[in-house]
Amino acid sequence: MQTQEIQKISSQVRRDILRMVHGCQSGHPGGSLGCTDLLVDLFFSTMNLKTDAAGKVVFDMDGTNEDLFFLSNGHISPLIYSVLARRGYFPTAELATFRKIDTRLQGHPTPHEHLEGIRIASGSLGQGLSVAIGAAQAKKLNGDKSTVYCLMGDGEQNEGQVWEAAMYAPHHKVDNLIAFIDENGQQIDGPTEKVMSNRDLEAKYKAFGWNVMRMDGNNAEDIKNTLNKAKAELGKGSPIMIIMKTEMGAGVDFMMYSHKWHGVAPNDQQLQDALAQLEETLGDY
Amino acid sequence: MALFTYETKKDTRSGFGAGMEYLSQHNPKVVALCADLIGSLKLEGFIKNSPERFFQTGIAEANMIGISAGLTLGGFIPYATTFANFGTGRVYDQIRQSVAYSGKNVKICCSHAGLTLGEDGATHQILEDIGLMKMLPGMVVINPCDYNQTKAATIAIADYEGPVYLRFGRPVVPVFTPEDQKFEIGKALNLVEGTDVTILATGHLVWEAIQAAEALLEKGIKAEVINIHTIKPLDVQAILASVKKTGCVVTAEEHQYNGGLGDSVAQYLAMNHPTPMEFVGVNDSFGESGKPAELMEKYGLNAEAIVAKAIRVMARK
Numbered sequence: 001m002q003t004q005e006i007q008k009i010s011s012q013v014r015r016d017i018l019r020m021v022h023g024c025q026s027g028h029p030g031g032s033l034g035c036t037d038l039l040v041d042l043f044f045s046t047m048n049l050k051t052d053a054a055g056k057v058v059f060d061m062d063g064t065n066e067d068l069f070f071l072s073n074g075h076i077s078p079l080i081y082s083v084l085a086r087r088g089y090f091p092t093a094e095l096a097t098f099r100k101i102d103t104r105l106q107g108h109p110t111p112h113e114h115l116e117g118i119r120i121a122s123g124s125l126g127q128g129l130s131v132a133i134g135a136a137q138a139k140k141l142n143g144d145k146s147t148v149y150c151l152m153g154d155g156e157q158n159e160g161q162v163w164e165a166a167m168y169a170p171h172h173k174v175d176n177l178i179a180f181i182d183e184n185g186q187q188i189d190g191p192t193e194k195v196m197s198n199r200d201l202e203a204k205y206k207a208f209g210w211n212v213m214r215m216d217g218n219n220a221e222d223i224k225n226t227l228n229k230a231k232a233e234l235g236k237g238s239p240i241m242i243i244m245k246t247e248m249g250a251g252v253d254f255m256m257y258s259h260k261w262h263g264v265a266p267n268d269q270q271l272q273d274a275l276a277q278l279e280e281t282l283g284d285y
Numbered sequence: 286m287a288l289f290t291y292e293t294k295k296d297t298r299s300g301f302g303a304g305m306e307y308l309s310q311h312n313p314k315v316v317a318l319c320a321d322l323i324g325s326l327k328l329e330g331f332i333k334n335s336p337e338r339f340f341q342t343g344i345a346e347a348n349m350i351g352i353s354a355g356l357t358l359g360g361f362i363p364y365a366t367t368f369a370n371f372g373t374g375r376v377y378d379q380i381r382q383s384v385a386y387s388g389k390n391v392k393i394c395c396s397h398a399g400l401t402l403g404e405d406g407a408t409h410q411i412l413e414d415i416g417l418m419k420m421l422p423g424m425v426v427i428n429p430c431d432y433n434q435t436k437a438a439t440i441a442i443a444d445y446e447g448p449v450y451l452r453f454g455r456p457v458v459p460v461f462t463p464e465d466q467k468f469e470i471g472k473a474l475n476l477v478e479g480t481d482v483t484i485l486a487t488g489h490l491v492w493e494a495i496q497a498a499e500a501l502l503e504k505g506i507k508a509e510v511i512n513i514h515t516i517k518p519l520d521v522q523a524i525l526a527s528v529k530k531t532g533c534v535v536t537a538e539e540h541q542y543n544g545g546l547g548d549s550v551a552q553y554l555a556m557n558h559p560t561p562m563e564f565v566g567v568n569d570s571f572g573e574s575g576k577p578a579e580l581m582e583k584y585g586l587n588a589e590a591i592v593a594k595a596i597r598v599m600a601r602k
Contacts, residue, residue: 062358070355111387119358120389124382130348131383134355134363137340141316142359161379164348172340 001045003220009086010040010220012282014251015275016082016095019284022271024099027107030248030261032079034184034217035151038244039083041223042069042149046231049087057088059116067146068135070120072128073153073182074108075263081105084117085285092285126159128152129179133169133239136177147234150179155187158196163208169239170209177239178230182217184248186259201243210241217244252277288477288502289495291461297453297489298396300432302327304439305364309334312443316356320346320367325455326396328366346371350379354389362443363391369398369452370411377417384448385421391449392442393418398428398452399539400567400584401489401577410572416544418450419517425449425470426517428538428546430491432460434514437468445470452488454539456577459492473520475527479509482595483527483534487513487546490537490565493581496588497537501595508595516546521553528560533598537565537591539581561601563594 013036021027043049047067052058071080078098085092090104097103104113108123120131132150139146156162169177181201189195198204205212211233215226223244230240248262249255252274266274308315309331317331318340332339340356342349346367353363365372372395373380384391400410419426427442427449429435435453442449449470476491477498486494491512498508509527513520528534534554536547547564554560567584581587 062360064359068358119387120354121382121387124378127347127351127379127383130351130379131355133348134352135358136355137352138356138359138361141337141361144359161345161347161351164342164345165351168342168345168348168352171343 003224006040006044006220008281009044010036011279013040013079013082013086014278015280015284017078018252018266018271018274020078020081020095020098021265023096025265026099027078027265028075028263029078029265030186030255030259031073031153031182031184032076033252033255034246034248034250035076035079035182036250037220037223038151038180038217039079041220041227043083043087045224046227047149048146059089061111061119063119064142064144065146068119068148070122070128070132070135070148070150071109072122072150073125073156074123077105077107077109080109086282089117090115095285125153125156126161129162129165132177132179133165133174136174137172139176147231148177150177152179152181154181154183154185154192154198155195157181157198157201166205166208166210173237174239175235175237178242179239180242180244182246183243184246186248186262188259188262190259205241209238211238213240213242215242215244217246218250288499289461291459293460294457295432295460296455296457297429297432297435298325298455299327300429300435301394301396301439301453302330304436306330306334307436307440308443309338312362314360315362315364315443316340317364317366318342318349318353320344320349320371322367325368326366346376347379350376351383353391354383354387357389357391364394365391366394368409369395369414370409373414373417373450374411381421385424388423389448390446392451393449394439394451396453397455399454399489400572400580400586401454401456401539403455403577403580404574406574407571412541412567412572413544414452415516415538415540415546419544419549423447424517425515427470427515428452428488429514430488430512431458431462433464433466434462434468437466438514441468441470454489456489458489461492471515471518471520473523474512474514475509475523476512477508477510479507480530481507482509482599483531484508484510484537484591484595485513485524485534485546485550486510486537487516489539490586493586493588494537494591497591497595500588500592506595506599513546516549519549519553524550524553525558528554528558532602533561535563535565535591535594535598539586540566542566542568561598563598565590565594
């Protein structure tokens with residue numbers, strides 16, 4: 001898929017995120033907007049997903065012989081919900097139920113409500129990479145050649161379990177795994193550098209035995225090129241980590257360059273101001 | 286008169302190891318993980334037969350639980366193994382989020398539960414694990430009583446779809462249940478018929494309950510002994526039928542009163558059939574170093590303690 005088309009979808013996904021968070025006056029727009037370009041590329045272009053004869057995506061929990069994606073920083077749930085709905089896993093109309101009573105679109109993603117596309121509960125941070133590694137090892141045992149993807153936050157790197165997983169994957173040569181860190185430099189209590197510095201993530205993961213790459217997570221062209229480069233490194237004995245620089249709130253000028261919009265919903269006026277910056281390309285839900 | 290006899294004493298963890306060895310040959314979907322305690326968990330047989338289905342995680346239990354959850358995708362049945370303290374309390378949130386709430390078919394199998402690991406002391410003697418695990422919606426909690434039953438339970442849980450906590454231990458205890466038994470999750474086993482008092486026991490305390498029933502019989506008291514190997518789901522029909530007959534009940538377990546078998550039984554009976562009840566267990570304290578038998582005596586977890594509680598509860602009828 002051409003990057004221009006991906007950007008069109010991303011614009012709509014960003015509108016969905018803002019409208020969902022506004023609709024329930026709750027949720028996390030900042031990180032969701034920041035990671036939009038990556039998830040749209042993965043689900044609409046890079047990942048090989050199971051489809052029926054008509055080309056419509058079909059979901060089964062095991063996900064054998066298809067690529068899998070695990071969202072570890074589950075608070076950016078509006079993004080994964082919008083991307084899954086726009087990709088055809090469930091009706092876009094359901095996005096209106098986000099975080100409301102009786103919804104399948106819980107505050108943080110969960111398979112508990114049987115939402116198509118979600119395979120693990122996340123949001124209690126630090127657990128997704130371990131799950132992704134297990135899924136990647138299951139694929140190896142099954143002789144399944146597809147790839148497992150996993151996204152984490154940079155604040156999430158504070159969690160000890162992340163480093164248990166970081167140590168395990170190279171040791172066990174889990175080389176069918178591409179993980180990402182959303183390096184937006186922000187966490188709830190302020191800039192990551194102030195709250196708990198990650199120092200040099202690239203050097204850390206390299207020292208643990210990962211094949212580390214960097215990319216601009218808000219540049220569709222760079223995402224495409226880096227993913228192609230990463231895919232060429234699969235099966236060579238090492239897991240791959242892509243450290244992805246993003247801006248929280250990317251696409252909405254007044255939400256960028258601050259951690260203020262980590263977990264705050266826009267009011268009516270702010271929503272209008274934000275939507276005015278994003279073209280409605282696929283029709284609002 | 287001996288109500289039950291035995292020829293050998295074995296540790297329940299070796300029953301687990303034997304069950305795993307069986308599964309290595311009979312169920313290609315079973316995979317095993319261990320956090321640097323292969324010898325303690327008796328996994329050598331499984332690993333010898335199926336090295337490609339074994340995953341060493343190192344001393345990293347949180348990661349082990351997450352990897353187990355991931356391995357279920359693709360149809361595998363992961364058995365995550367370590368000591369009970371590190372396999373439950375240390376990783377409660379990982380089990381809660383990645384296994385129980387996510388509905389993953391992971392078997393958490395833990396040795397060295399309770400006081401009877403002995404000399405290592407309270408840092409390793411978890412007495413809260415049944416409570417932690419049974420509170421999780423959908424989690425099955427099993428505490429078998431001897432080598433044969435642990436082996437049978439290990440094999441049986443592979444055929445059950447859903448998260449299970451299987452708890453066993455380190456000391457050698459009499460092997461008195463049949464070698465060829467079929468293990469049925471949630472099905473209590475009546476071991477001794479009686480009419481005066483019901484003794485509901487789990488794990489290592491089942492043998493002690495049988496010894497208690499013998500001692501009570503010498504005093505002319507007919508105790509009914511039921512092996513509650515599955516704490517959740519609890520076999521409430523078997524419990525109700527017995528207490529309706531005897532009118533009083535003692536529970537016995539190597540666990541805190543809080544959160545254990547006793548409070549599951551008390552909760553059920555309070556709502557459905559209020560009955561005088563006494564508890565044999567640890568009452569809101571940590572354990573300590575010592576020989577297993579010394580600890581069980583000091584903390585009141587043996588046949589003698591069960592006899593005393595049985596006599597006390599009968600007086601309350």
